[in-house]
Amino acid sequence: MKILIVYYSLYGHVFKLAQAVKEGAQSVTGAEVLFRRVEEFDIVLKKTADDKYLSQVRLQQKDIPVCTLDDLRAADGVIFGSPTRYGNMTAQMKQLVDSTASLWLKGEMEGKPAGVFTCTASTHGGQETTLLTMMIPLLHLGML
Numbered sequence: 001m002k003i004l005i006v007y008y009s010l011y012g013h014v015f016k017l018a019q020a021v022k023e024g025a026q027s028v029t030g031a032e033v034l035f036r037r038v039e040e041f042d043i044v045l046k047k048t049a050d051d052k053y054l055s056q057v058r059l060q061q062k063d064i065p066v067c068t069l070d071d072l073r074a075a076d077g078v079i080f081g082s083p084t085r086y087g088n089m090t091a092q093m094k095q096l097v098d099s100t101a102s103l104w105l106k107g108e109m110e111g112k113p114a115g116v117f118t119c120t121a122s123t124h125g126g127q128e129t130t131l132l133t134m135m136i137p138l139l140h141l142g143m144l
Helices: 013-027 041-048 052-061 069-074 090-098 103-108 126-139
Strands: 001-007 032-037 077-083 116-120
Touching: 001 013, 001 052, 013 032, 013 077, 013 090, 013 116, 032 069, 032 126, 069 103, 077 090, 077 126, 090 126
Parallel strands: 001 032, 001 077, 077 116
Antiparallel strands: none
8 A cells, every 4th residue: 555645844844744644654564655745935935045944854855856746646545734824735745735636537546545734933823714715626536
């Protein structure tokens, strides 16, 4: 069974969570785990190029492949991770999700189990609403 873990992480917090999710998935007998990141927007790379901390975080993730539609298609189940932005997933993750129209049209995600995880910088930072809003497009794709 192929389990895809796909995440977006600017500051590295969701990256750490994704690594823990990966470790848990790898502990399941017979699971083949694919670990992918969501591509950063060029404008964010340009605006944060001089930030030493963010450069270090990017360096830690540089060898992790960017998620593709083929990765999503090949997976038997998918776990998505994104920081919270105003009670929603990040625009970077949303761009990936929005790019799945061809998979939706062919029903290629139907019946696949899905999971979501998030983190915020504050106690009441919108974790619950982010988890809910991350699930809506997955349900539209026919995921369980």
